[in-house]
Amino acid sequence: MEFAIISTLNGVTYGLLLFMVSAGLTLIFGMMGVLNFAHASFYMLGAYVAYAVSSVLGFWGGLAVAPVVVGIVGMLIERFLLPRVHAHGHAHELLLTFGLALIIQELIKLFFGDFPVSYQMPGALRFSAFTIFGSDYPFYRLFIGGVAVVMFALLWLLLTRTRTGIVVRAAERLPAMAEALGHNIPVVFMAVFGTGAALAGLAGAVAGAFYPTNPNMGLELGVIVFVVVVVGGLGSLKGSLVASLLIGLFSSFAVGLDWSLASLFGLVGLGDWARAIGGLMTLKLSSISATIPFALMLLVLLVRPAGLMGERN
Amino acid sequence: MGTVRTLSLLAALLALLIAVPPFLDLSWQNALVNVLIASLFALAFNLLAGQAGLLSFGHAAYFGVGAFAALHLMIAVEDGLAFPTPLLPLAGAAAGFLAGLVAGYFATMRSGVYFALVTLAIAELLHSLAPHLAGTFGGEAGISSMRMPWGGIVFGSMLEVYYLTLGWVVLCGLGLWAYTRTPFGRLTLALRDNEQRVRFLGYDAHRSKVVVFAISAMASGVAGSLLAISNETANYSLFATDVSAQVVLQTFVGGSTVFFGPVIGAAIFTLFSFLVSDLTRSWLFYQGLIFVLVMLYAPTGIGGILYGLVRNRRQIDWSRLAWPALQSVVGGLLVAGGVVFLTESAAVLFGQDYAARRQGAGALPAYDLFGVSWNPVGVLTWLVPAILLLGGVALLVTGRRQIDGVKGRRDAPTAEPAPLGGAS
Numbered sequence: 257m258e259f260a261i262i263s264t265l266n267g268v269t270y271g272l273l274l275f276m277v278s279a280g281l282t283l284i285f286g287m288m289g290v291l292n293f294a295h296a297s298f299y300m301l302g303a304y305v306a307y308a309v310s311s312v313l314g315f316w317g318g319l320a321v322a323p324v325v326v327g328i329v330g331m332l333i334e335r336f337l338l339p340r341v342h343a344h345g346h347a348h349e350l351l352l353t354f355g356l357a358l359i360i361q362e363l364i365k366l367f368f369g370d371f372p373v374s375y376q377m378p379g380a381l382r383f384s385a386f387t388i389f390g391s392d393y394p395f396y397r398l399f400i401g402g403v404a405v406v407m408f409a410l411l412w413l414l415l416t417r418t419r420t421g422i423v424v425r426a427a428e429r430l431p432a433m434a435e436a437l438g439h440n441i442p443v444v445f446m447a448v449f450g451t452g453a454a455l456a457g458l459a460g461a462v463a464g465a466f467y468p469t470n471p472n473m474g475l476e477l478g479v480i481v482f483v484v485v486v487v488g489g490l491g492s493l494k495g496s497l498v499a500s501l502l503i504g505l506f507s508s509f510a511v512g513l514d515w516s517l518a519s520l521f522g523l524v525g526l527g528d529w530a531r532a533i534g535g536l537m538t539l540k541l542s543s544i545s546a547t548i549p550f551a552l553m554l555l556v557l558l559v560r561p562a563g564l565m566g567e568r569n
Numbered sequence: 570m571g572t573v574r575t576l577s578l579l580a581a582l583l584a585l586l587i588a589v590p591p592f593l594d595l596s597w598q599n600a601l602v603n604v605l606i607a608s609l610f611a612l613a614f615n616l617l618a619g620q621a622g623l624l625s626f627g628h629a630a631y632f633g634v635g636a637f638a639a640l641h642l643m644i645a646v647e648d649g650l651a652f653p654t655p656l657l658p659l660a661g662a663a664a665g666f667l668a669g670l671v672a673g674y675f676a677t678m679r680s681g682v683y684f685a686l687v688t689l690a691i692a693e694l695l696h697s698l699a700p701h702l703a704g705t706f707g708g709e710a711g712i713s714s715m716r717m718p719w720g721g722i723v724f725g726s727m728l729e730v731y732y733l734t735l736g737w738v739v740l741c742g743l744g745l746w747a748y749t750r751t752p753f754g755r756l757t758l759a760l761r762d763n764e765q766r767v768r769f770l771g772y773d774a775h776r777s778k779v780v781v782f783a784i785s786a787m788a789s790g791v792a793g794s795l796l797a798i799s800n801e802t803a804n805y806s807l808f809a810t811d812v813s814a815q816v817v818l819q820t821f822v823g824g825s826t827v828f829f830g831p832v833i834g835a836a837i838f839t840l841f842s843f844l845v846s847d848l849t850r851s852w853l854f855y856q857g858l859i860f861v862l863v864m865l866y867a868p869t870g871i872g873g874i875l876y877g878l879v880r881n882r883r884q885i886d887w888s889r890l891a892w893p894a895l896q897s898v899v900g901g902l903l904v905a906g907g908v909v910f911l912t913e914s915a916a917v918l919f920g921q922d923y924a925a926r927r928q929g930a931g932a933l934p935a936y937d938l939f940g941v942s943w944n945p946v947g948v949l950t951w952l953v954p955a956i957l958l959l960g961g962v963a964l965l966v967t968g969r970r971q972i973d974g975v976k977g978r979r980d981a982p983t984a985e986p987a988p989l990g991g992a993s
Contacts, residue, residue: 291685482689483690551694561679
């Protein structure tokens with residue numbers, strides 16, 4: 257019971273963090289058809305900018321500046337770099353952002369070094385939210401989840417309840433028509449790209465203080481985020497929410513379980529035979545928790561190639 | 570006629586590759602082995618990316634599978650299995666093909682960006698699983714073996730390994746080239762250009778893509794097994810994203826639209842990393858920068874530019890092109906100099922050594938770069954890269970304008986959009 261509750265809490269907060277990053281990715285893709293490979297680099301950039309700024313302005317200053325800086329970087333990329341390759345098709349856009357991801361990662365290594373930096377949450381946030389089954393549950397995990405929830409409540413209200421939201425949604429569905437009605441679609445696209453990047457930057461600034469901030473964090477999270485959008489269906493916000501939570505829960509439960517295929521066979525009396533084979537059979541679930549999201553993705557591809565909530569491509 | 574010229578050019582290159590290495594020292598021979606392996610890997614990757622329009626970000630998986638398969642066979646040979654050493658890459662080919670069939674079945678269910686993501690995820694799956702499978706991949710340490718003598722050849726020296734690699738790379742390279750000439754090779758191009766029409770013609774698009782994927786994975790497996798033979802060891806880091814990223818960079822810088830373009834990229838990047846890896850820690854950054862610049866300003870890559878020049882050599886007014894071309898080259902070198910100066914300065918100024926010195930000295934101490942001492946707060950220090958960059962950009966812009974003027978509007982970069990395997 258203890259394990260189940262703690263794992264659920266951890267899984268949901270991690271899932272919400274994943275959603276914060278994947279939401280921007282899927283929003284941008286749904287609108288412009290650009291899969292931004294550098295999106296997870298924006299997450300990393302957010303963490304590093306917050307780290308650098310927090311040494312001057314304190315933690316909250318870093319938290320405020322990071323999304324702005326990352327959002328501006330995103331807008332510059334959308335405004336000046338992506339249009340240059342647009343004529344050559346989506347593959348070139350993907351390749352360009354891939355190259356940018358590489359450059360951002362190497363720049364961060366250049367300025368901050370290969371090793372993790374000590375970006376820490378402030379002491380005021382370092383307390384336990386509650387004590388459950390005799391162990392303290394860190395408040396900061398809830399804080400990460402809370403920031404994500406608030407962000408998305410705001411984003412959702414903006415998209416569905418305001419005039420700007422109507423224009424953005426119109427630009428997503430029929431850009432040419434919206435432009436004909438006098439809306440400045442290039443600016444809308446730039447703003448959406450910037451917002452998506454800023455969200456990733458905020459996620460990085462918040463999560464970087466809890467998880468290690470190192471030059472590999474972008475790639476590590478990036479692959480998982482890509483899995484999330486494939487499982488959820490690219491372009492679907494709802495899909496990426498479901499997939500984020502699913503993958504967050506799967507990974508957090510897997511860490512604590514030492515099941516293996518052999519123990520599964522043990523249920524039907526074939527345990528010794530499976531253990532004798534070794535290899536894949538005796539791998540503990542906990543040791544391959546990093547593999548779970550990828551396996552889940554292959555399963556979804558087999559059953560529902562378009563993703564949980566995606567449309568057929 | 571074009572084919573004859575290409576073939577004679579290749580024959581001359583091959584003659585050089587056969588004749589020169591005995592006179593080179595060991596490290597150069599080793600570098601050339603790596604160039605050959607990277608070339609084959611890039612060609613295999615480009616079969617998928619350039620010709621079938623399927624952009625894979627996880628080709629390290631098949632490269633690594635090939636390497637491990639060859640190593641397992643080598644271990645078996647060491648234990649007394651009678652298998653000729655020169656044929657070891659067959660194991661890599663078989664393993665790569667099988668892995669490609671399975672992975673390709675999943676990956677080609679989706680096209681466009683999904684395909685890229687799924688291939689990336691499959692490689693990550695292997696990368697995260699491999700350290701835990703001690704039996705197959707040797708855990709974190711990996712597995713190693715020894716090359717066994719066969720038929721009077723000892724395979725002890727780098728030169729023997731080089732010739733073995735050369736043989737296999739040429740064989741597979743020509744095989745891949747011949748493949749593009751077959752009806753199925755033509756179908757591969759059709760898959761890229763218009764998948765729907767391929768389906769209307771009665772072909773099973775998914776099955777065809779799986780086969781193309783498997784063939785590409787097979788050649789990648791051969792490349793991986795050649796690396797295993799050369800290094801006699803492999804560990805799970807072969808599955809890492811850097812390996813997949815390298816082949817993407819090399820292929821597109823070299824030019825994915827020309828068959829042998831990727832070889833140019835592979836050769837340049839591998840040789841450069843051999844030459845400069847001792848001098849700078851920022852080589853990966855330069856690679857990324859080169860790649861992005863190529864994507865922005867020369868989407869067809871070096872090979873594509875060369876091909877365009879060669880094809881239009883009679884129409885181009887070379888005498889009028891020479892001066893702006895020289896100007897552009899000088900401009901490019903100036904910009905490169907400025908960027909290198911800034912990057913290396915940043916590497917020094919933000920490095921740990923400098924931080925320690927700064928704490929000792931109190932103020933900002935001078936730093937050494939290119940044999941000269943620079944003052945980090947001096948005007949001259951930042952004037953040098955500024956002049957290099959501005960001057961270089963000015964030369965590049967005017968040079969490019971003149972080149973466009975000479976060539977006319979014929980192949981201005983604002984040509985009609987050419988969809989390259991986008992999500993359609």
